[in-house]
Amino acid sequence: MVQTKGYAAQTPTSDLGLWEFERREVGPKDVQFDIQYCGVCHSDLHQIKNDWFEGIFPMVPGHEIVGKVVKVGSDVTKFKVGDLAATGCMVDSCRECDNCKDGLEQYCENGNVQTYNSKNHYTDNMPTYGGYSNTIVVNEDFVLHLDEKADLPATAPLLCAGITTYSPLKHWKVRKGHKLAVLGLGGLGHMGVKFGVAFGAEVTVLSTSADKEEAAKKLGAHHFVVTKDAEQVASVKNSFDFILDTVSAPHDMNLYLSLLRTNGVHICVGVPPLPHEIHPFSLLGGRKSVAGSGIGGIKETQEMLDFCSANNIVSDIELINIKDIHAAYKRMEKGDVRYRFVIDMATL
Ligand code: NAP
């Protein structure tokens, strides 16, 4: 077994703290890599709080993981010791269903295995533990390659915030001529702005935080609307082709649907703890659609990393000591994220 040190929540109400545990021994198709940086996603906070469902505790969160390979199994062909490596939200899937065959492992019909708060029903049925830790063992099919010149801490958030915004914008072919609104300027939102701009769309940030305007413009956004200001909101009624909704808390979908133009699409990637209430009138007046999107498949994640490397796209981050994780969570709960916390795992 691989002795591992991490930061875990022992219960949904306890603070995270140092915890030692074991990972599976490196199997023939496994890659072990030492973790250098791990991003802090709002999903980490949702899951340690049991916002969505009953979690598996102790829980070691973290699914924006980058580091360096220290060991490879006998049948590994894609990695060697010393390579940079990364893992996002999934560590396994069936590989046999139609979705897996289409490179959509995130929608595996037999269930993908999440990087943490999951049980690996394809191997040992043991709980998975995430990236707030010093080392990880992952099947090579779920390990991504990074550019050797990558800015590692700023690259880590691409593994979730990056792919979760890249994938739906690609799926809906968002491009020049489209008006895209990014709702919520946090970890996902700021990557949504960067990709929207890179794909040629006219990008508006819809934010509850008036003080994020300057930063939004620096990220490349063309317009900024404070959603608490009724006049500003009225000025963008019926105007967007797409809204990329990254909000983590309850919000009024009917209001935002009124900002879409005819045939517009509201894409949900944010996952608040409670379901949305949508009135059919909000949809039928203007033939509007509500869509959803979950992370992205492995092939698309590699494509996104390569796209970012070629276009100099990384996340805007605040590098933190792991001891400051609770202060980071508190700021995240207030919407005060600029624009992703990343843990320097050397501080563990
Ligand atoms: P984050 O960094 O905390 O950003 C969320 C942003 O939402 C905040 O910064 C804030 O932006 C806005 N917001 C917060 N409360 C709000 C409210 N009551 N009304 C309106 N806006 C509000 O979170 P994140 O890491 O980007 O994650 C966002 C959501 O996506 C989470 O629910 C997460 O679990 C989910 N997620 C989904 C996937 C997927 O596969 N679909 C993947 C990763 C994460 P402003 O200050 O600009 O208003």
Ligand code: ZN
């Ligand atoms: Zn995430």
Ligand code: ZN
């Ligand atoms: Zn499958």
